[in-house]
Amino acid sequence: MAHVATWKKDMVSEIVKDITENPVVAVVDLHGIPAPQIQSMRADLREHAILKMTKNNLMLLALDEAAKQRPGIDKLKGSVHGQCAIMATDMNPFKLCKKLEATMTPAAIKAGQLAPKDIMVPKGPTPFGPGPMIGELQKIGLQAAIEAGKIAIKKDTTLVKAGEPVPPGVAAMLPKLNILPIIVGMDLRTVFEDGTVYKKEVLAIPDDYxxxxxxxxxxxxxxxxxxxxxxxxxxxxxxxxxxxxxxxxxxxSAAIPTKENIKILLAKADNQMLAVASKSGYKSDAIAARLSSAAAAAASVKPAAEPHKKEEKKVEVKEEEQVSEEDAAAGLSALFG
Known part of the structure; x- marks a missing residue:
């Protein structure tokens, strides 16, 4: 029987203890994060979370062992691959997702890595003064010249297309130009809580969602x-x-008078009376005065007619116009009385 190193047994035991004593357990992607940054992130999370990084097969063994005490936690095994770690915490999954998103920071890209997007150097001055650096910039494909005592890039230039490997010379120059094309940080893969496994897509939602x-x-x-x-x-x-x-x-509409609508009905009847009088050519001093007043009021709110257009003799009648009951009655009697 093959001998198992003591440190491996101890590591599995530590992980099992952590993930059975904390309510929330996550698998976190650490790909591309430099060791110093990982230590800094771990320190920031220490108050609420325990991060364990070890060989993937030891994490898988720990999940199998922990499943005897917490059924379902072994569902996390599908997320254990590549460069990852197991995190145990008392934070709820949504807060944990937000906390890990805050660890994301821009970083330099390494030679040979595939560009996540087009890597472009913008037109404008650089931090470099006149010197051999102008040759280094030109060597990687940048049009550079001396302007106002500084080396300047003459035009926007895409050095690497998305999905292409980054050449060594470009990888070395980009940090000097303060161009950090990738984002690194603890990227949440899956979280286990109360028998349920949550994917990052479920947890990464706006605060006010x-x-x-x-x-x-x-x-x-x-x-x-x-x-x-x-x-x-x-x-x-x-x-x-x-x-x-x-x-x-x-x-x-049905002309049923009530105390609430009587004024509106009388105003409607008065407007209809004026319209009939205008179209029929009915002559009366009272009606003529009313029509003249209505026409003047309409003209005051309408733009002046163009000179070549003949002004139409038309009186606009608004059903919502408010008039007194006495005026309405007088108008009716003038027309029909």
Missing amino acids: YKTMFATAAHDARALAIDISWTTKETIVPLVTKAFREAMGLSI
Whole structure:
């Protein structure tokens, strides 16, 4: 039987202890993060999380062992591959995701790495003064010249296309130009809590996502309840307002007089009377004065007619115009009395 190194047994035991004693367990991608940055990130998380980095087969053994105490935690095994670590924490999965997103920082790209996007050097001055650096810049494909005592790039230049490997000379020069093309940090893969495994896509949502979603749902539910006349304490006021408005509109349309609509009905009748008088050519001093007044009021709010156009003798009648009951009655008697 092959001898198993003591440190391996101890490491598996430590991981099992951590992931069975903490409510939330995650697998974190550490690919491309330099060791000093990992140590710095670990220090920032130390208050709320324990990070264990070791060989993948030891992490898989620990998950199998822990599953005897926490059924389902072995579902994380599918995320253990490449350069990763296991994290145990008391933070809920959403807060953990936000915390790890905060570790993301720009970093230099290494020679031979595939460019995640087009790597472009913009036109403009560089931090370098006149000297041999101009030759180094030209060597990697940049048009450089001396301007105002500094080496300047003459035009925007794409050095590496997305998906292409970065040449050594370009990789060495980019940090000197303060161009950091990649983002490195602890990238959350999956999280286990209370028997459920969450993917990063589920957890990486805006802070106000659920608040906005519930507000929208409440608004839409209220609108639907009003539309179908569903009575609740939230809808009773707008429903009564809607019913009154519809009843008022119906009574005016059907000319059914009430104390609420009588002034509107009289104003409507008066406007209709003026329209009939205008079209029929009815002559009366009172009517003529009313029509003249209405025409003058309409002209004051309309733009002046163009000289070559003949002004039409038309009186606009607005149903919502408010007039007194006495004026309305006088108009009716002048037309028909």
